[in-house]
Amino acid sequence: MTEQAVAEAARADEQDGCDHADGTPVSDEALVADELLVEEVSIDGMCGVY
Amino acid sequence: MGCAVSTSAGGCGPSGPGVPPGNTVSPRADAAGGFGGSSPRTDTAGGSAADPAFDLDRPWCIDERVAVRPEPFGALLYHFGTRRLSFLKNTTVLQVVRSLAEHRTARSACLAAGVGAAALPAYERALATLAASQMIKERPPR
């Protein structure tokens, strides 16, 4: 993606939050209560590299 | 060069990883087990191994060895010393992390990013995770 596209997607994200499967918007607050906002892994933990 | 896609927020040392040898912050010197290695070796490096409660009311900043890359879903953080990747899963937490250096406290960074009272605990947990993996650190006093 171009930088501009990434930035636009980011702005759209902030405004709209994520949607339910049926398309109705979910508020950011409802989302974050349920899930971890940060996940971690080692850079060795992905397949397809030497 | 795409400066709009920035590396670490300013204010905490050299402006990004990958600087030529001579950089005073040597990941090999810091991290137990040296450059690379998985979590048991790096968790014991420089600071507490346990996961302490995160203090929202202290000043924080991104570690200078960390690269920040925005993504549609939020962001990727990569620590060149520990070789750990952190995924920020929304753009608000990215905003919080990027603005840490500009705020007196992590709490004010959260508030400025629009984090409400109900959501704050989740952001505190997120910041605690990042602190435990050395992605962010307390700002040294001026």
Next chain:
Amino acid sequence: MRLVEQFERGLAAPICLTWELTYACNLACVHCLSSSGRRDPRELTTAECREVIDTLERMQVFYVNIGGGEPTVRPDFWELVDYATAHHVGVKFSTNGVKIDPGVARRLAASDYVDVQISLDGATAEVNDAVRGTGSYATAIRAMRNLAAAGFRGFKLSAVVTRHNVSQLDELTALADAHGAQLRLTRLRPSGRGADTWPELHPTAAQQRQLYDWLSAHGEQVLTGDSFFHLAPYGEPLPGLNLCGAGRVVCLIDPVGDVYACPFAIHENFLAGSVRQPGGFQAVWRDSGLFAELRRPQSGGACGSCQFFDSCRGGCMAAKFFTGLPLDGPDPECAVGHGAAALQAADRAAAPRPAPDHSHRGPVRGQAGPVPVSIGPRPAAPPARACDENPLAGFAGRGEPAVAFR
């Protein structure tokens, strides 16, 4: 959306990628996934390599795994490593150790953003050299000693798990520990020359189970490059994303600038484009039709209804492809056993051939040379002289290989 699902749809840039710098190699390992040996005359120039690094910097690719062939035989290798680290791209390079003398080791130990991975496929010369050639064990050990003596802690000792070394995992760990290194174990794929040797070299089903148990017991002390997610049905998934990264979070740039979905899938079906095309690597990553296809949500096909699909994800695309299995079916080493049945039914002679082939033409270090498993008739080319340096010596016609390797 779960993180893994997010990744399966692809990212703005790879998280890391493999970059094979040259097809030239001083060895002739029987399972070489890139069929390396002879330099390709079309390999990227130093200037083109710098352009690739500039692109990786712009895209914020965090780090690149440099391999080959043997990357250190390129005269500009050190210049390119320095250029990468000076441009915010971390480097780990994979080597058989041939050039890691004490001076080089000291230089590496002093560099903050360069990691080294020594390839070794056995804890003893007997086991290792059968695969990698006479003297290759000694070369690797010498390199490890030099790195350890120079104070380079935490470099990687990387072994591909085979039928013959799966009983040596503890000894490999000890070998790594003795040199201050970290052991890395990865999966043998039937890629490159591995296509011919995989049937005899890949672990048996019973050995796979032992391997899984050993990996579970050794947790995060041993790196795996996430290459064993196909073993997840045996129990808890092993550490890692448990996800095929091809075209999604990783890809391969080959010595002539071709971009493939992953280093284990060097074949025109997985060719996404070239860094030499307009827009370079960034355009390939962003716009390739192949990558768009890989980033579409995958249903899993025949595996989708299996209770273990969520963790094994149908296994490795390259492993299926080069054993002649359908991509929407089980992995040839499916832990539940579906792969074995599929292999029985598959027409092995019709399996796709890895391409291109840069193997040495004759014996190297006790290795007999490429096993001439031909699908069709080979052209009657005059035998090349053993001392001929031209990598195309012996090929007919316009300087292109007469056999359709590509």
